[in-house]
Amino acid sequence: MSQPEARPVRISSEPVQLQALEPMLEQVQAAVGDVPALLALAKEIGHTAPKPGEGNTAKLWELLASVTAVDVAAGRVLEPHLDALAILAQAAHPATPEGAWGVFAAEGPGLKLEAKRDDAGNYVLNGSKPWCSLAAELDGAVITAHTGHNSRAAFAVDLKNPGVSCETPLWTSRGLQEIPSGTVHFDQVPATPVGGEGWYFARPGFAWGGMGVAACWLGGAVAVARDFRTALAKGADNGREPDQVALASLGEVDRILTSVTGYLAQTAERIDTGEPETPDGHNSNSPSAWSQALRVRGTVAAAVERVQTVVTQNLGPAPLAFNEAYGKRMADLSLYIRQHHAMRDDAQLGALTLKGDCGW
Numbered sequence: 001m002s003q004p005e006a007r008p009v010r011i012s013s014e015p016v017q018l019q020a021l022e023p024m025l026e027q028v029q030a031a032v033g034d035v036p037a038l039l040a041l042a043k044e045i046g047h048t049a050p051k052p053g054e055g056n057t058a059k060l061w062e063l064l065a066s067v068t069a070v071d072v073a074a075g076r077v078l079e080p081h082l083d084a085l086a087i088l089a090q091a092a093h094p095a096t097p098e099g100a101w102g103v104f105a106a107e108g109p110g111l112k113l114e115a116k117r118d119d120a121g122n123y124v125l126n127g128s129k130p131w132c133s134l135a136a137e138l139d140g141a142v143i144t145a146h147t148g149h150n151s152r153a154a155f156a157v158d159l160k161n162p163g164v165s166c167e168t169p170l171w172t173s174r175g176l177q178e179i180p181s182g183t184v185h186f187d188q189v190p191a192t193p194v195g196g197e198g199w200y201f202a203r204p205g206f207a208w209g210g211m212g213v214a215a216c217w218l219g220g221a222v223a224v225a226r227d228f229r230t231a232l233a234k235g236a237d238n239g240r241e242p243d244q245v246a247l248a249s250l251g252e253v254d255r256i257l258t259s260v261t262g263y264l265a266q267t268a269e270r271i272d273t274g275e276p277e278t279p280d281g282h283n284s285n286s287p288s289a290w291s292q293a294l295r296v297r298g299t300v301a302a303a304v305e306r307v308q309t310v311v312t313q314n315l316g317p318a319p320l321a322f323n324e325a326y327g328k329r330m331a332d333l334s335l336y337i338r339q340h341h342a343m344r345d346d347a348q349l350g351a352l353t354l355k356g357d358c359g360w
Contacts, residue, residue: 009065009222011215012058012265021066032071035137035178039100041074042081051086052208058268061215068219069226072332073178075216080133083209084142088156090205091195095156099139103209104184105154105200106131111183115145115155115191123155123193125186133181135159136166147197154200155191163189175335207293208271211264213339214300218260220333221304225253227326228311231319249310260303267296291357294349301340304333 006025008018024045031037049063050056060082068075084101108130115123125145135141138159144152157164169182200206229250232242242250270292287295308330312320319326352358 005223005226006070007066007226009062009069009219009261011062011065011261012268013062018062018066021063025066025070028067028070028074032074033178035077035134038074038077038178039081039134039137042078043100045078046081046085049082049085051082051089052205052212053271053274055272057208057271058265061212061218061264061268064212064215065219065222068216069223072216072220072223072329072336073176075219076176076179076332076336077134079212079216083212084140086205086209087142087154087194087200090203091154091199093156093192093194095192097140097156100137102133102135102138102141103143104129104132104135104141105144108183113143113145113186115147115153118188123191125155125157125189125191128183128185130183131181132166132184133179135164135182135184136168142194143191144200145191151197152200153197154194156194157186157189157191159184161189163187173331173335175331175333204271204289207289210293211267211296214297215264217300217304217333217337217340218257218264220329220336221260221300221307222257223329224307224311224333225257227319227329228253228315231315246314249314253307253310256303256306260300263299264296267292287359288352288357291349291352294345294352297340298345298349301337301342304337308333 006022006029008021008025010018024041027041028038031041045063050060052060064075064079064082067078080102081100083103085097087103088095088097106129111128111130113125113127113129115125118124125143127145129143129145132141140156140158142154143157144154147153159166163186165185165187167182167184169180171177171180171182194200195203232246232250236242312330320330321327
């Protein structure tokens with residue numbers, strides 16, 4: 001099996017600044033497939049990683065993209081841990097999280113997690129939460145729960161509490177095999193509020209977190225593009241020069257990735273400068289955080305899918321069948337990118353745009 005490259009992904013930093021990531025990326029490379037080792041690395045990285053909106057958002061996204069370029073599953077481990085730390089910081093939560101954390105905010109049919117106060121006035125969780133990635137391996141999580149009156153709030157929860165039970169899902173996917181996402185059941189589990197009711201979804205950080213996931217997707221696409229370029233260069237070294245179709249395809253891939261990284265750099269700068277946001281969309285010169293997130297996520301998702309298509313059309317079935325690293329990357333990325341809801345997310349964006357929540 002060929003090893004993935006431990007090379008940073010540049011969004012806006014100077015190349016010399018990115019060199020500082022290389023030792024950490026080599027550690028990620030050595031830990032591919034080893035979830036406990038990846039979680040240990042995530043904990044270590046969390047001590048010094050930038051938080052979104054604090055002046056180094058582009059560096060945070062470079063970190064996420066670079067780790068995912070080494071291994072998509074590694075990025076999938078790191079991103080929720082850093083997101084949980086950011087959420088707790090944004091809420092000025094008093095607890096200093098220990099261990100590895102996740103963020104569980106998904107909903108599912110027939111499943112409901114409720115937060116109610118007990119006789120002592122403290123919140124406890126009862127019910128079930130779907131799509132809880134690595135819950136059995138994590139120490140804690142920021143979890144959304146229903147609080148009544150059709151509203152939800154976020155809570156910090158100790159996942160080692162005896163009232164927490166994690167299902168082992170029947171994970172048939174070839175993608176993200178190390179990170180099955182099953183249902184977790186809660187029975188009178190103590191929970192500490194994180195922000196007020198409705199705060200979790202209303203804060204700008206909710207949008208920033210969604211863009212952080214898109215940075216991971218970008219990292220996966222960069223790795224696929226590197227696979228493509230390496231294959232063409234190797235073929236040329238063996239006397240098989242790339243034809244015009246292959247060169248045009250590589251040029252298209254370069255054009256796509258250059259455009260997307262530039263867009264992320266621009267967006268990160270806007271976030272860090274505190275560009276005024278207008279959730280009601282009345283100021284057409286200042287789009288809201290969520291409309292920005294929908295644009296970023298949709299743009300990156302489309303770029304990833306196009307890069308995957310172009311590369312697989314050119315390289316054919318051989319690397320999918322015989323190159324374990326490439327096949328794993330393609331399977332992992334194809335599943336990860338489905339966190340984007342495609343036309344349904346575009347419909348959300350269209351509704352906001354119709355109200356004037358746009359910059360044009």
